[in-house]
Amino acid sequence: MVSFMTEKNPLSTSLNPSAKSRVPNREAEGVFNSLVRFFRSKNGAFLIPLFIGFALFELSTVPLFIYGQPFFSLQGLDVTLIAGIYAAVEAISAVVFMVAGYVCSRFSLGIVAFSTTFIITLLLLILSMDIGVNASAASFLLIMSLPAIYETSYETYIHDNVDSRIRASCLSAANLVNSVIIGASYTVFGGLVDRYGFSSTLVIVAVFCLIGLLGVITTLLLARTKKPSIKQEA
Numbered sequence: 672m673v674s675f676m677t678e679k680n681p682l683s684t685s686l687n688p689s690a691k692s693r694v695p696n697r698e699a700e701g702v703f704n705s706l707v708r709f710f711r712s713k714n715g716a717f718l719i720p721l722f723i724g725f726a727l728f729e730l731s732t733v734p735l736f737i738y739g740q741p742f743f744s745l746q747g748l749d750v751t752l753i754a755g756i757y758a759a760v761e762a763i764s765a766v767v768f769m770v771a772g773y774v775c776s777r778f779s780l781g782i783v784a785f786s787t788t789f790i791i792t793l794l795l796l797i798l799s800m801d802i803g804v805n806a807s808a809a810s811f812l813l814i815m816s817l818p819a820i821y822e823t824s825y826e827t828y829i830h831d832n833v834d835s836r837i838r839a840s841c842l843s844a845a846n847l848v849n850s851v852i853i854g855a856s857y858t859v860f861g862g863l864v865d866r867y868g869f870s871s872t873l874v875i876v877a878v879f880c881l882i883g884l885l886g887v888i889t890t891l892l893l894a895r896t897k898k899p900s901i902k903q904e905a
Contacts, residue, residue: 705837710844717893718829722845724886725825726852728788731795731880732818733853734860735873736760739811742869746804756808763816771823781891783824787817788884792877799873832894 709715735742743753775783791814798810826842833841863872 705834709833709837709841717890718833718841718845719848719890720886721825721828721890722848722886723852724784724883724888724890725821725845726849727879727883727886728784728791728821729818729849730852730856730883731791731876732814734856735811735876736815737857738860738864738869739815743804743808743811745869746807748804756811759812760815763812764819767816767819768823771820774820775824775827778824780824780828781888783821784884784887787821788880790817792880795873795877795880799870799877801870 710719739757740753743756748756778786794810794814798807798814802810829842829845830838860872860876863875867875
């Protein structure tokens with residue numbers, strides 16, 4: 672007897688391409704929705720002044736880094752010396768970043784923000800005066816280097832108070848706010864320098880630096896009055 676057996680195709684256990692593509696899409700939508708809910712919540716909304724405050728602080732340093740070259744050129748320094756100053760900025764900033772973790776582990780964001788903002792504001796006012804090339808270079812080095820401590824403390828605060836599922840997206844939102852404000856500041860800074868000169872522009876920038884501190888203090892004070900952790904709202 673001859674029996675005929677039909678060949679059975681094994682069931683496929685893998686997802687088809689369209690199904691595979693829907694999985695990461697659903698995950699992305701889930702993260703996005705969680706992020707939207709987080710910023711709509713009170714705890715998420717409290718972080719917005721922090722983002723703006725830190726961006727205003729960086730507004731006082733980042734454009735100055737770009738316009739520092741013509742600033743020193745007006746003081747009679749040649750290209751080689753200006754390049755040396757910028758090389759020193761990078762070297763000192765690297766050292767400050769290495770010790771920033773230790774400093775941030777000992778002091779809260781509030782203390783770091785207040786201390787750094789006060790020092791930077793004072794240095795900006797000193798830099799606005801005719802204090803000589805050497806003093807100007809020293810002030811410039813400190814203004815460009817000290818923010819490394821503030822930046823580390825700022826990112827540590829977000830890391831400690833935002834749920835890990837949306838932390839990267841939250842930092843992206845913070846960077847977006849930072850980029851928009853810093854991007855606009857380049858044009859404003861340049862326009863102020865052309866109209867009022869470096870001295871008056873640095874005084875105006877110092878005022879914005881202090882205003883940024885108010886945003887940070889607002890977030891910290893509001894967070895202190897909230898018993899639940901920010902992570903619980905995510």
